[in-house]
Amino acid sequence: MPSTHSSQQVQEVAVPPVISKDLKEITFPSRNTDSQLKRMKRDWVIPPINVPENSRGPFPQELVRIRSDHDKNRSLRYSVTGPGADQPPTGIFIIDPISGELSVNKPLDREHISNFHLRAHAVDLNGNQVENPIDIVINVIDMNDNRPEFTHQIWNGTVPEGSKPGTFVMTVTSVDKDDPKTANGMLRYKILSQNPESPTSNMFTINNKTGGIITVAAGLDREKVPQYTLIIQATDMEGNPMYGLSNTATAVIRVTDINDNPPEFTAETFFGEVPENRVNVIVANLTVTDKDQPNTPAWNAVYKITGGDPTGRFSVPTDPTTNEGLVTVVKPIDYEISRTYVLTVEARNEVPLARGIHSPRQSTATVSIRVIDVNESPYFEPNPKLVKLEEGMMPESSLTTFTAQDPDRFMQQTIRYSKLSDPANWLRIDPNTGRITTIAILDRESPFVKNSLYNATFLASDSGVPPASGTGTLQIYLLDINDNAPKVFPQEAEICEKPEPNAINITALDGDLNPNAGPFAFELAHRPPDVRRNWTITRISGDYAQMSLKISFLETGIYEIPIIITDSGNLPMSNTSYLRIKVCQCDINGDCTDQQHIMAAGLGTGAIIAILLCIIILLILVLLFVVWMKRRDKERQAKQLLIDPEDDVRDNILKYDEEGGGEEDQDYDLSQLQQPDTIEPDAIKPVGIRRLDERPLHPEPQYPMRSAAPHPGDIGDFINEVNARASKSTGA
Secondary structure, rough: OOOOOOOOOEOEEEEEEEOOOOOOEOOOOEOOOOOOOOOOOOHHHOOOOEEOOOOOOOOOOOEEEEHHHHOOOOOEEEEOOOOOOEEEOOEEEOOOOOEEEEOOOOOOOOOOOOOOEEEEEEOOOOOOOOOOOOEEEEEEEEEOOOEEEEEOOOOEEEEEOOOOOOOOOEEEEOOOOOOOOHHOOEEEEEEEEOOOOOOOOOOEEEEOOOEEEEEOOOOOOOOOOOOEEEEEEEEEEEOOOOOOOOEEEEEEEEEOOOOOOOOOOOOOOOEEEEEEOOOOEEEEEEOOEEEEEEOOOOEEEEEEEEEEOOOOOOOOOOOOOOEEEEEEEEOOOOOOOOOOOEEEEEEEEEOOOOOOOOOOHHHEEEEEEEEEEOOOOOOOOOOOOOEEEEOOOOOOOOEEOOOOHHHHHHHOEEHHHHHHHEEOOOEEEEEOOOOEOOOOOOOOOOOOEEOOEEEEEEEEEEEEOOOOEEEEEEEEEEEEEEOOOEEOOOEEEEEEEEOOOOOEEEEEEOOOOOOOOOEEEEEEEEHHHHHHHHHHEEOOOOOOEEEEOOOOOOOOOEEEEEEEEEOOOOOOOOOEEEEEEEEEOOOOOOOEEEHHHHHHHHHHHHHHHHHHHHHEEEEHHHHHHHHEEEEEEEEHHHHHHHHOOOOOOOHHOOOOOOOOHHHHHOOHHHHHOOOOOOOOOOOOOOOOOOOOOOOOOOOOOOOOOOOOOOOOHHHHHHHHHHHHHHHHHHHO
């Protein structure tokens, strides 16, 4: 402790501990007040105590004795602290508190804990610290008690076949728990065995320090040896076979494929056959063998036709499953041109052969293909066939000969012809010769002719088994002749009777073509004579003319004007057609106003008289029916009075709030003044209710009232009575 007896402070300096030569005893450093001693505690170096691991005892085993110089004057107590003493793992190290003897209580394991750091303490009986604590380091000395362990028990590597010596393959590694700084953890590798031992037993070597495996011999061939298995050994003690510990692992080296084997055909010549005109048909299957690994680019075959197919009618795709070459027809084959084909086919792989490998002769094969003749359809040549002729050709006229050719030159067959399509039924074909004749007049203006062209289709059938047939089209271009007279257009027109101008523009329609159509000549007919008297026609151009009134007024009505039109054909044709003109009264805008008058004017005189007679007869019948109804009503009233004599006459007297009412008024049927039915249809009401504005002076007797409207039976009665009177007059 520092002293304060004088103004000059004296610092207490510790003296280094005393260590016996054999490290059997460690003495706490003494305290000195000499100010000249300035060495710090950190300069004290206590050599560590080395304790071998895995000691067999006996335990506890003494390591060192701790003592203090103050132990001579008074009794002290010793203790140690730190991991392995009073801290986990506890109980490994113990100290005798009186003698200060430090011991190890059990075997040590360097791989578990390689060193311990303890601190020694000295206190008096009262527990007061009499010495500064000292640090004690205990090193566990390594023993070769662990074998090397490979990180994998089985190692997998690859090397291409044909690799040169010195080619790197793979690296194997092993670890040892012993101290790597000592021989106990220094490992060495070697190959114990190789399986198979082909082509030599030493195809590989291993770097004894790094574990790298390389090839040392040539001759790796996957097709012969696809895989090697090596037993690798790792030994510590730098590989000392006498003292070192060893362990083994397996290295599996797979020899990978390269394209060192070309595909080889299983035969020199392959055969096949195919019917002519067939496409997408497999003719032959070409089989090859390849020693390389299946389903790899070095095994997959690619086929190429190198000869015998200048027109490209065949191809040879590869079957992805079997690796076969499928000789396929891609263009139709004609038996009449070539009966056989001899193809030269070459087989290669998807990737080129390895350097130095040459394709053998077996990589080329011959394919002989026989073509089978089949019955082919006859064909017309040319198709379609075009003929030009004038329309109007008479029936039984010969048009042309339309024949077909049979491509089967090596078959003796006959061809027969028939008509397949003839829309207007104009033609006939000879079944043996193909000669076509007419059976009707050919008309260019027929609806079956489009743009002067008429199409007919014919069928040619051979006598093969089964028969084959082909179709041909005959196109007839009809040249126009002047066989259609022109007609006026439009056929109807409208004109005002007075306003100017009162003219109509007309043209002509002609089914023929130029020059057998326009220009046209227009002329009014000579009969009836009033046509030329009332109308005039003026030619505007070669296709148009103008109709107009010559007189200032023409009665409204409908007029049919005959017009003679002549075309410009060679031997021109003329035709009289009628223009229907409506003449009407017009307003200031030029629109007809009296349409009904025009309609009446359009009717004949006989029709108008018949209509008037019908109207008069209908009116007479209506008047007769009314008179008959009145008379019948009076008869009913008279009969009713005879039936009810007790009824008061005053019941028939009504009061009117107006003057007059003489005898002449009694001629009127008072029942006509009765109030019309106004009650809703669902209510029950008596027939013939009287007016409500005036009532009789006395109670009304309940006379039967007649209906305000005639019953449908009345009409029948009227008709029967009229017929009866007519019969009587006839009999008289």
